[in-house]
Amino acid sequence: MTQNIVKVKVWDVPTRLFHWGMLCLLGGLWWTAESGEMEWHQLLAYSLMILLGMRLLWGFIGSDTAKFSHFVRSPKTVFNYLQKTKQHGISASIGHNPIGGYMVVALISLVTLQLVTGLFATDEIFTEGPLYATVKDDTALWLTWLHKQNFDLILILAAIHVLAVGVHMFKGDKIIAAMFSGYKRLPSELEQPLVFASVVKAAIIVMVIGVLVVNYFMLPIIEML
Ligand code: HEM
Numbered sequence: 001m002t003q004n005i006v007k008v009k010v011w012d013v014p015t016r017l018f019h020w021g022m023l024c025l026l027g028g029l030w031w032t033a034e035s036g037e038m039e040w041h042q043l044l045a046y047s048l049m050i051l052l053g054m055r056l057l058w059g060f061i062g063s064d065t066a067k068f069s070h071f072v073r074s075p076k077t078v079f080n081y082l083q084k085t086k087q088h089g090i091s092a093s094i095g096h097n098p099i100g101g102y103m104v105v106a107l108i109s110l111v112t113l114q115l116v117t118g119l120f121a122t123d124e125i126f127t128e129g130p131l132y133a134t135v136k137d138d139t140a141l142w143l144t145w146l147h148k149q150n151f152d153l154i155l156i157l158a159a160i161h162v163l164a165v166g167v168h169m170f171k172g173d174k175i176i177a178a179m180f181s182g183y184k185r186l187p188s189e190l191e192q193p194l195v196f197a198s199v200v201k202a203a204i205i206v207m208v209i210g211v212l213v214v215n216y217f218m219l220p221i222i223e224m225l
């Protein structure tokens with residue numbers, strides 16, 4: 001029996017920009033921390049704050065496949081998905097699969113924690129996060145320690161994520177191309193009606209968060225450069 005393959009839009013522009021933008025910024029954040037370029041470390045972190053803020057909101061008011069309610073499934077659904085995968089192997093899905101959804105939540109949560117702990121962090125020489133002075137010294141040192149440890153956890157989860165992506169690619173599910181183009185080729189029976197939110201809405205969110213972040217976090221650093 002021949003399967004009818006159709007081209008389906010799965011990822012919108014904001015979700016794709018968030019993913020690849022975050023990847024570049026995380027690379028830059030690691031590099032700037034390693035080389036002691038702390039002004040740039042902070043500027044990159046605040047750029048990520050804008051992207052992350054947009055993505056978190058987009059998880060509630062964005063396109064269907066970006067919504068947390070679309071990809072955070074019940075444990076029963078995860079169990080059924082695992083059973084199905086055990087019997088029939090990996091199959092393509094629209095948006096994140098039930099296990100992938102939990103990985104996405106874990107990655108976004110850890111990156112958010114990294115950003116928040118950074119706000120309280122200190123290198124005990126020149127750099128203090130903007131909220132450093134709001135907590136006791138011991139707490140700030142503990143949050144700095146967490147900032148360093150949590151990054152290792154991000155690296156471990158990201159490695160598992162990339163490995164899982166690799167396994168999907170090996171099984172013929174072209175998910176990397178889809179994260180670039182937004183489109184997937186799928187059997188027509190998987191096609192489902194999806195609502196895609198307007199890019200203008202995302203641009204407005206980025207602008208509003210951007211103005212606040214630039215004003216309160218970035219300008220004080222730029223003035224010191
Ligand atoms: C070369 C490295 C990477 C590749 C090739 C890659 C690839 C992908 C792909 C293909 C997806 C879509 C998965 C699906 O179809 O369900 C995805 C989603 C995602 N990836 Fe990655 N990824 C990489 C690195 C990372 C890193 C370093 C992080 C974060 C630490 C990350 C976080 C995420 C998140 C949060 C999503 C969900 C996107 C969203 O819904 O906003 N990825 N990635």
Ligand code: HEM
Binds near residue numbers: 046115118144147149
């Ligand atoms: C998601 C955003 C962030 C990422 C991915 C990130 C990443 C990192 C990494 C990889 C390190 C080095 C850890 C180590 O030495 O083992 C580091 C250190 C540090 N980060 Fe961040 N950071 C982020 C946000 C921030 C923010 C907003 C600040 C605010 C000032 C900040 C301040 C610092 C400080 C003070 C250190 C310690 C440097 C030292 O002791 O040498 N980070 N960060």
